[in-house]
Structures are given as C-alpha cells and as structure tokens.
Amino acid sequence: MCPDIEQLLLTLRRGQGKHIPLAELGVHPAIKEKLLKRPVLSLQDDVDFWRSAGYDYIKLQPQVDFNIPGHITDESITQSIAWAPEGQGIIGSWEDFEHFNFTKSSEIDYTVFDQIGELLPDGMGVIGQYGDIFTMTWELMGFEGFSYALFDNPDLVTGIFDKIGDPVFSMFEYFVQNDVVDAIWYSDDIAYITGLMMSPDILKQYFFPWLKKIGDLAHQYDKPLIYHTDGILWDVMEDIIDCGVDALHPIEPKAMDIVEVKQKYGYQLCLIGNLDVGDVLTLGTPADVERIVRHNIEKVGYNGGYCVGSGNSIPDYVKFENYLKMIETVRAFNAS
8 A cells, every 4th residue: 555644644633544554653673674674774764664564654753862871762662671760860859950961952863854855755754753751750860769759859850850841842843843744743651551650640740731732732733643651541531632632552452441442532532553562463373463453443443543553562572473464454454
C-alpha cells in the first residue's frame, strides 16, 4: 500500500479512513535492518524502512542531550537498557539545582527536520516526537528523593519541572509551526501495570499543566496530539482528555482492556497499539499475532479511531516473524 498521511490524520481524529493504519513509537534498528535487508545508516534508510513496513509516516526527534546519566530517550529505548535512580539523584537541594547544567532551547538540533522534506515519498508524513518532562524531573532527583521533595521542597520540584519543561515545550512549538510536521507525539510514562506512579492530585499539580500546554498548542495549529504512557490510567483518563490529547498509546494489555477503553472513551480518543510485547510479539506465534490483530480491528477499529501496533515499541528481542505477521495481517485486512 502507498502511504497516505491524510488517512492516518483522519484516524487520529477518531474518523474512519480508507485503511487501518499501523503506528509505533519506536522500532529497534536490528528489526529495521531485517526488513530492509541492509543496515540503516542514514535518514534515507530510515525513510525507506517506515515506507516499506507500511507506515504512513516517519517519526522524528530533534537531537539533544539533557545531561541526565542513565536517561533513555524514546529513540534509544529499543537500543539499550539503563536503570533510573531509585534513591537519591543528582539534584537534592537548591545548591545542586544551581550547579546543574540544564539544557537550553537554543541547544536543540533540528537538522533532520530540515532534511526530511526532500526524502519523503508521495503521501508520506512526519510525526514530531519528544517527551519525558515528568520522567526527567524525577530521574534528576531520584524517585525516592523526588517523592520526599514533593512534601519537603515543592518549590524545588517546580523549578526542575520548569527547567526541563521549557526546552521540551519549545520542541513542540517548533513542530506545530513546521509545515513538514503533520502530527505530534508526546511520551511520558506516569503509570505501571498496577497503578499510577504518583497520585492523581500530584499529576494534576505538576504534570498535566505541561501536557495541556502541548495540547492547546496542537489544537491551535490543528495538528493531532498523540500521548504515550504505559500502565493503568482509569483514574486520570478524563484529565488526559481534558489536556487535548487526540490519541492514546499504547493501551498496555496487562493494564487495561482495550475493548473497555473503546467503549468508555472511543468517542473522545483514538486508540493505538495493544499487542503485548512480551507474551505475544516475543513469546507468541504468528497465529497468535494474527488472531489478536484481527480481534482488535473488529472490536476496536470497526468505526475508525484505531491504529494497530505493539503495546509499547518493537525491541530487538521481538520475533521478526511475529512483527512481520502484524504488518501482513493489517495489509491483508486493508486489501480485503
């Protein structure tokens, strides 16, 4: 199938396009190379992968280093593993804050966005993506340090949120004002399978105002906003919607039943993903993959507002034949 970004945009706005789109936050380079049958060494190679795999877009991030040891951006999450600090992090006081080298908006490199226009096949779009305002803030303080500071030093927490949030928000200002970018994708995990990482009140005080700023920006420029967070989200679904999110990813299958999410919020949110990375794409069979993809299309995508994809991203340990079966099942459905 030829890429058709307009059909994806229609789906992200909860419409019913001419085909069910595929969508992923990230795909490991090893998987890309297997599909292309050659190394992915350039931006052109990356375009060729997303096009060949059947996506209507390529996802791009600016290049930037937030100077946080161990922090993994979305581009590298499928390439490496690191542990976030559980105890005390780099910043535990105002003195630490003053000495830390916070990244500035002027240090962000958008070169790939300047290059991508002439490389895109007809019909293919671009999604600008970044995130982790919440995640990078607690990583700087350590999860335990962050948790104590919420009560002992809330002004310091706010100060770090602002220092991280301002440059990240500037990326989305760039995305929405760039004609080459068709949609925006903000990623920031706020939940586990069993519950939220913080209480709804804490998220409403510190995190959701940033998400709403991005949502307002997206709607001002009429570009759909996708939001990624793992985990169970029932207690904050209304907050997510109120922030202006158009599409929610990845509806982690161990955390929420995607059919139930569709029934309760399908008129307000496009849903993306839901194929379990571990039990299905890694340990399952191609038959398992086909069965679940067809089930989700039938039960969730029957009236639009659904994109097929994994329940997180495509790491290198996913069975390549299962990833191919996911793509092939979507292609077969769309061709029928």
